[in-house]
Amino acid sequence: MTPGRVRPGHATPPGEPGLPRLLPPAADLAADDTGLPPGLDLAAHLRRRGLPRFRGSALIEQAAAAGLTGRGGAAFSVARKLTAVAAGGRGIVVVANAAEGEPASSKDAALLWYAPHLVLDGLQAAAEAVGARTAYLGLHARREPRGLDLAAHLTAALASRAAAGTDRVAVELVETPPRFLAGEESALVAFINGGPARPADKARRVFERGIGGRPTLVQNVETLAHLALIARYGGEWFRTVGTADEPGSMLCTIRDPDGRVRIVEAALGTPLHRLLPLGDDVQAVLAGGYHGGWLHVADARRLTLSNADLRPAGAIVGAGVLAALPAAHCGLAETARVARSLALESAGQCGPCFNGLPAIASALAAVAQPRPAGRELADLHRWAGLVTGRGACHHPDGTVRFVASALEVFAAETALHARGGCSAIRRDQFLPLPAAPVTESDWR
Amino acid sequence: MPHEITRLRVDRIACTGHGVCAELLPELVTLDEWGYPLVAENGVIPARLARAARRAVTGCPALALSLASGPATLRGSSEGAQIPSRAGSTRLRT
Numbered sequence: 124m125t126p127g128r129v130r131p132g133h134a135t136p137p138g139e140p141g142l143p144r145l146l147p148p149a150a151d152l153a154a155d156d157t158g159l160p161p162g163l164d165l166a167a168h169l170r171r172r173g174l175p176r177f178r179g180s181a182l183i184e185q186a187a188a189a190g191l192t193g194r195g196g197a198a199f200s201v202a203r204k205l206t207a208v209a210a211g212g213r214g215i216v217v218v219a220n221a222a223e224g225e226p227a228s229s230k231d232a233a234l235l236w237y238a239p240h241l242v243l244d245g246l247q248a249a250a251e252a253v254g255a256r257t258a259y260l261g262l263h264a265r266r267e268p269r270g271l272d273l274a275a276h277l278t279a280a281l282a283s284r285a286a287a288g289t290d291r292v293a294v295e296l297v298e299t300p301p302r303f304l305a306g307e308e309s310a311l312v313a314f315i316n317g318g319p320a321r322p323a324d325k326a327r328r329v330f331e332r333g334i335g336g337r338p339t340l341v342q343n344v345e346t347l348a349h350l351a352l353i354a355r356y357g358g359e360w361f362r363t364v365g366t367a368d369e370p371g372s373m374l375c376t377i378r379d380p381d382g383r384v385r386i387v388e389a390a391l392g393t394p395l396h397r398l399l400p401l402g403d404d405v406q407a408v409l410a411g412g413y414h415g416g417w418l419h420v421a422d423a424r425r426l427t428l429s430n431a432d433l434r435p436a437g438a439i440v441g442a443g444v445l446a447a448l449p450a451a452h453c454g455l456a457e458t459a460r461v462a463r464s465l466a467l468e469s470a471g472q473c474g475p476c477f478n479g480l481p482a483i484a485s486a487l488a489a490v491a492q493p494r495p496a497g498r499e500l501a502d503l504h505r506w507a508g509l510v511t512g513r514g515a516c517h518h519p520d521g522t523v524r525f526v527a528s529a530l531e532v533f534a535a536e537t538a539l540h541a542r543g544g545c546s547a548i549r550r551d552q553f554l555p556l557p558a559a560p561v562t563e564s565d566w567r
Numbered sequence: 568m569p570h571e572i573t574r575l576r577v578d579r580i581a582c583t584g585h586g587v588c589a590e591l592l593p594e595l596v597t598l599d600e601w602g603y604p605l606v607a608e609n610g611v612i613p614a615r616l617a618r619a620a621r622r623a624v625t626g627c628p629a630l631a632l633s634l635a636s637g638p639a640t641l642r643g644s645s646e647g648a649q650i651p652s653r654a655g656s657t658r659l660r661t
Contacts, residue, residue, distance in 0.1 A: 323580070324578045324579065324580050324581070326576070326578065326633070472579070472580040473579035473580055473582070474579070474582060474583070474584050474599075474601055474602070474603035475579070475599065475601070475603055476579075478601040478603070479601070509599050509600070509605075513579060513603070513605075514579055515578075515579045515580050
């Protein structure tokens with residue numbers, strides 16, 4: 124692909140990137156860490172991408188025209204967030220969020236490895252647009268021995284930018300605790316403020332009072348990478364893929380039925396069956412990760428990668444986690460083990476969450492056993508109603524969505540278990556669980 | 568001008584489940600099986616309960632209750648301040 128020389132008036136002039144936009148054209152990346160290509164250095168990045176055309180308030184206008192939404196999972200309007208933070212006054216802080224605590228997601232790590240300068244461009248562009256003088260990049264501290272050394276990779280990238288004088292705002296790298304909730308906006312802000320990485324009450328939002336009490340913009344790193352491209356090619360270009368309501372593309376972490384993990388950039392609205400194999404050996408698809416939901420494979424075959432399709436079906440796009448569960452595994456046992464880890468990942472702050480999630484997890488563990496059930500199913504439905512909407516963050520709501528979707532999609536299996544049976548022929552865990560056991564010190 | 572309403576807001580992190588709110592404001596607050604408050608009517612306080620609601624706020628040992636006034640159109644405001652939104656119900660996260 125040649126460097127993008129922008130020709131105004133065209134939606135997609137030659138030279139502007141088609142899909143994939145963020146990652147190399149070499150189709151699917153193996154997310155099996157060490158298999159990733161090294162990525163572009165600063166000179167190659169600038170040769171390929173050119174310089175931004177839209178800056179400051181013009182960039183906010185282009186982000187609004189693009190309809191760009193946050194790619195960390197909540198899909199909130201980026202232009203609205205930028206506008207709100209920019210109106211906040213002095214001392215504004217910007218945070219790039221790569222605290223990718225979801226065990227089934229590795230798209231942020233892959234993006235930072237392959238295209239660090241695109242993310243860092245986006246961080247500078249966002250800082251300029253909201254008038255920030257301080258910037259952080261929060262990075263999930265991976266514990267796997269084979270994990271990429273992203274901190275060293277980014278330190279080198281930042282050093283080369285400092286040497287070239289490309290950045291107006293210095294960026295401080297912060298390694299966040301390897302916890303599921305550490306990337307929740309207020310938890311990340313709390314950690315950078317020197318406290319435990321736990322979500323905060325939402326009476327005061329971080330866009331009003333975040334780091335050091337200053338108005339704070341927190342954006343997922345993939346969101347910033349899209350923003351860096353919008354700064355070059357404009358909002359109209361961004362909309363040339365995706366749907367009218369959910370424009371653009373997103374990175375997905377895809378777990379195939381054979382257990383292989385791939386990072387794929389897909390346009391919103393792409394049929395799921397084009398993203399992952401949905402043959403007869405697959406029984407269900409998890410969409411949106413562990414705060415998302417299960418889909419019957421028959422439903423998944425006719426749905427697309429969009430909240431318009433997935434929300435009515437009980438799932439979400441979220442941060443782009445898609446997993447095809449093989450028929451050989453027990454969906455209830457898979458869900459029960461993840462639910463247990465989600466209960467352990469509660470920050471332990473809100474009563475309905477720290478009481479309800481362990482109760483839900485243990486009842487689900489009982490349902491996952493092939494034996495006649497007691498009152499666990501009735502308990503599960505009652506507790507699901509009790510914890511939803513009653514936490515400072517979305518952890519109870521997301522966990523309930525995940526568990527409730529399992530009870531619906533694996534209803535036939537539940538009935539089989541109640542008669543003492545189980546259709547699974549494999550007992551090993553398919554969905555990934557957090558790498559390390561949880562201790563109190565892990566919040567810091 | 569949209570109609571102003573007052574809501575009872577629970578800081579779920581501060582709340583330790585004393586249950587005083589359910590005693591002082593039983594018309595609006597009941598307790599779940601773990602002793603934590605369930606607030607009816609999305610926390611909207613009718614005028615006749617305004618005084619009892621204020622008593623509940625001052626009586627909470629954990630200082631977890633507050634009253635939030637706002638336009639009646641802002642749904643879900645018991646969850647706290649939001650970016651002004653045409654949709655009015657979208658929650659903010661990255």
